[in-house]
Amino acid sequence: MIHHSMTQFAAAGLKIDWTRMPTYNTIMSVAAGAGLLLVVALGYRLLSPGGEVSFEGWALAFAALGFTLVTTGLHMTLTWPLAGQGFPFDNVIFGEPALAFGVFLLAACFYLWKRGAELLGDDRVVRTARVAGPISVFVFGMGLACFGIAAAGWNYTLFAAPPEEPISGEFAKWPMLEASFMSGLYVLVGIGALLFPFALRRPRGWMTPVIGVVWAIAGIAFLLFGGLNYFTHIGLIVNTM
Incomplete structure (x- = not known):
């Protein structure tokens, strides 16, 4: 979840005052991707008959990812705009979803650390669905938000990288390409989030594998x-100082 729409400056030669343009959605993307993959993996283990789960390990992983997303997402959400040179929509596109996902992961961490042993019984699927029921309303709402972000990305051609950015900048002439890629990832996350509360009613129904697939694809991509953008963003900083 990386790029800013800075192509409007390209013609004049893009120069950025990086003291006024903090950029750390690289680590947010890595953490979000890892978080989606771990949520899918834990769900698979819980649904597998007789599968053993070490909840302490999962709690530690969710804590690390949740802390990363909450701290960065909260700062980006409350600092308006985070980028002093513009692009206040980044606060909404990146900061708020990262904050919400981080809170979800920290909540899961707290429960698994304190009460994870309760999910080791034969009724763990039913119990997990019952515990996750109330928070699923927030998950559903963030699914709607993901569709709104995706629609904005397509409508306003957001996410396009400037020519000064390595690799991604090679596609600066086709801004809709990266806009479609990033918006498509938000759509995948949104589909899973919208199905989530309904899948809890029938955890072994058809919706659960769909959620797993769309979140796994989005997680791998994020x-x-x-990871790639650690190189491309460093290159962008070097090329625009």
């Missing part, structure tokens, strides 16, 4: 894209 993880790899975030």
